[in-house]
Amino acid sequence: MIEFLLNGQIEKLDQVDPNLSILEWLRTKMRLTGTKEGCASGDCGACTVITGTPGPRGSTCYQAINSCITLLGSLHGKELITIEAFQQEPGHPVQSNMVEKHGAQCGFCTPGIVMSLAALHANRKEGETSNGQILEALSGNLCRCTGYRPIIEASHQAMVEEWKPDSDHPAAAMTNRLPAPELAGIHQESFTLNTPQGTRYDSPVSLEELRTLRREAPDSRLVAGGTDLMLEITQQLRTLNHLISLERIPELQGCTLDGNELVIGAAATYQRFRASLCELWPAFDAMLDRLGSLQIRNRGTLGGNIANASPVGDMPPPLIALGAILVLDGPKGERRLPLEAFFQGYKQTTLQPGEFIHSVRVPVPEANETLYIYKVSKRLDDDISAVLGAFRLTVDNGVVRACRLAFGGMAAIPARAAHAEAALTGQPWNEETLQTAMTALASDFSPLSDVRASSGYRLQVAGNLLRRTLLASTSLPGEQLMVTDYA
């Protein structure tokens, strides 16, 4: 049985289809149709809802998520807030300002936008909410009618207004963040959802349980955020017979410094590890702004991005450039390997039956070391990379002492550019060396042409990203080198 709060009311569900998304459940079982399906792939945000997850320090963390690609089973112990919580006038400041500024035209994307902004409103700090924060909050909400300007204006105004709901308002908990008393008594143990059709969903709460489950069912699929896995259900119409959720295993959620390494749990979401990682390696910050949307980053996990083994996943290239170590766990115990050795071929990894990713160990920077990450895609927000280049350089007195150059989108797997690395290493960091390295890239890669980019573009851009790195490493502070440098 799973238990959670829906708009302040406890829901106890015995029979749950393990493949059922929150959106499907809301719309078809509960007939709560305010939450819309725009794409069922987590790309448009019309289905945005808010989840409240009890945090470690007793306060609830409210996040906007895509309900179309989140499993109902993941809600156990959480609060779920939908647009139906906001149907009493005068409504939330976000709503009144959306009305005031003509922020809705056809209205179909609007409930999702209201939910994204209500989450931002709940999480905003004292003082002014920046334009960047508003754009971040809306990065996963597509609107086809307005062109966004009135929505952005409504957001700014809403963020400076207080929301003081009555204590019995279905979303009142968002204003005080206190743990919901209704959830205090519910079980914290592992559970299994079964259906007569033989589908199954396990939600273990310890590593030991996970190991056992994996050993017994090596064909099971692991699900953390589910931001990619769910597409098999919603887009390819597959039934995933056995899912094991990693969401409730504390050891996999962590993000802690261990000596000279930052250890990020496989099931830590982007939002969870972002601050710690960016503190060590600030280059991740700008890239993470463009990795998926906020809804995706609220659910997506590092382990998922790696295990997915996509050639265009954005985390592996920089982690490979950093020489990150992957920690796997499984029937034969723990083993460690360099991340780059994990990827074998297109969507193929060295993960053995019964194994799972435990964590990733990221080294801290050493002297004269800089990491550069450049993502290139058609659209700035929420787009999959055509090319992503991640370059770790140690430059000492103008000479490249060491370098690791890793790319996404250039091969069937995220991969290093061995020839280009050789061309740089030990050489003066200048135009001539750059030219040699750019030429060498052609020996490293023969990328594919696909919907995102042609082979020729990928090669040309990969070389130009090296040029940008040279420019960046010699630029003056505040010098604008990229279009994203403009606010």
Place this chain on the structure above:
Amino acid sequence: MRKLPLNTPAPAHSARGLAGHSVKHDSAWKHVSGQARYIDDMPTPEGILHAAVGHSEQAHARIVSMDLDAVRQYPGVIAVITAKDVPGHLDIGPVFPGDPVLADNIVEYIGQPVFAVAATSHEAARKAAKLAKVEYETLDAVVTVTQALNKEFFVRPSQTQQRGQPDQALAQAPNRLSGEQFVGGQEHFYLEGQASLAEPTEDRGMFVHTSSQHPSEVQKLVAEVLGLPIHEVHAEVRRMGGGFGGKETQAAPVACIAALLANATNRPVKYRLSRPDDMIQTGKRHDFYNTYDIGFDDDGLILGADLMVAGRCGNSPDLSDAIVDRAMFHADNAYYLDQARVTGHRCKTHTVSNTAFRGFGGPQGMMIIEHAMDDIARHLGRDPLDIRKLNLYRPGRDTTHYGQTIEQHVLPELLEKLEASSDYRKRRSDITAFNQSSPILKHGLALTPVKFGISFTAKHLNQAGALVNIYTDGSIQVNHGGTEMGQGLYIKVAQVVASAFQVDIERVKVSATRTDKVPNTSPTAASSGSDLNGMAALDACEKLMAGLTEFAASHWSAAPEDVTFADNQVQINDLTMSWETFIQSAYMNRIPLSSSGFYATPKIHYDPKTGTGHPFLYYSNCAACSEVVVDTLTGEYRVMRTDILFDAGRSLNPEIDIGQIEGGFVQGMGWLTTEELVYSNDGKLLTTGPANYKIPAVSDCPPDLRVGLLPNSPNREATVFHSKAVGEPPLMLGIAVWSALRDAVSSITDYRFSPPLDTPATPERVLAAITACQASQEQHKESA
């Protein structure tokens, strides 16, 4: 009615929310609270079934055999139908034949529906539809517009409009340039996918809830596929979650399939398309291949032009004849072409039949002349804005290549104003200086006009009906043929009605568009929604007013001119009474409180044989100035600032109009920049969802966006309160972004040269243009 409602009139006050006020959208609160109901949100009727279709897997093939056993046996499946199960007409082509509701023997695009399934759940229907075994005999497929053009493979005959002797003018011109461009298509990406709910009624009839811009056509086509008279079918549209032209003809097949399955099972059937099915199955904006050959004097004044526009129509005519016509009508955009020939081809390809999309071919046609404007400027070393201004239609140079005289010369003044308010000249020189000192990032600036013809080019569509009912509490209900897709048509028409009676907007309710209230309506399209339906509603109001005035005059012994309606009151000489008291009197005295209204656009005509006429009542005008920054390493770019000046005439609702302008601009920008439809060589659409088809997201909105309405510019034609249309024209303001990208790229050559920049101008295409400029500059340096 035995007893009248209690009547407690409010004190007299000026009526609120009349035409000209920025009243909020009538569904605004419902939108923001999730209470606005779309098709898939309606309570499901008892016994409802869900539909899905099986897709053709080949672009062009003969169906040899179709084994549907596995589909029928899938749990939950109730019915499976094919073309031979259609009781009435199979072909649902809106204008010309060519669109079988289910493929009959031959398939003509990948994704074409070949059979339909009804099952007890949406999931079951979709899963079952994947289980068919269809054997095909592959036939030769034509996929691209140029393949079709080379083979002269057309869905409709080509057309030419010609004035004077363009060949002679071109041969004698002191300067002559030619060029070609590919202009990409566009997926509508309305957030609400296509959806329809069909419920069987008595007498084998059908009630169809549809998300359609054209309920009358849905009604007619459903009747036809079922073999029923039209009066047995009702279609209703409360609202759409976006339309943009994509629900003008494309909603009908969805409704017809739902109705066929409902008819076959005698149960209600809902058919809503998943996003990938919607993108694969339904038509999009036509992509075009265009060429120009232009002669001009040393100032850049055009002396002669030979323009060719060729649209990829897909597998059937659909609306393509009119769409390519409109491309031809707009190949001049805002410029006097002098001696001119415009040729338009309707290319047939074995891909989904392309359809209406905001602008309806106009944007694609304009692209060729705007391309030429930039090229002429580079050739002469002039600022492109000067070339544009020089060639604008003006008194004396005011007749289009199809013979219509421009009567309202708005653009010369509008461009001057925008040039000043956007600080164009200062920014131009700042940008030139910046680019000289910035090796990697380049800025670009462009100011481009739009002149867009208002009226359907199919003359008979320029008519509208309305029904206005006044009830005995003084509340008013309006129904008209227009549909609400977010553009605010309902509130605008309500404002017109409130203005007619001088009562508060709250008294007026526009109800869902229904074919049994107002029949034989035209699609809500061609930017005509307010012009047509506003006038029809006004006509109904005027008829009611005439009756009410006559009643007041005779009942209270006054002259008709002494009866006035103002401030929610009626004044008859010295007698003043509230609106509702007056209406109750009228009712008690048996005066009609309901009237229909009608409007037919005057003055318009066009003869396709001669390629001349007066197809448009008037032109809508606007202009945009956009500044971009481009990264010459990757081709990535951002729009930094956009200034827009728009002539909405005497706007019915300025804020609603600005919403259309901004939204249209961003949609047009998306069309020309990030929105890329990619097909495989064998005709399969590869971009089937928002993961790889990228419409503008929030960060793409220019951080500095300044939109103004041109003041004091009432429509000189007798449109509703002298307003002007606003739906489509702003889309073409996105051309300023494309032209600014070309400008930024051209800076690499010191503005000597500007390579073609096909659209969508993705970072990849921009980088290719940059590379071409760099090569040209190297050559230039070497030769210097």
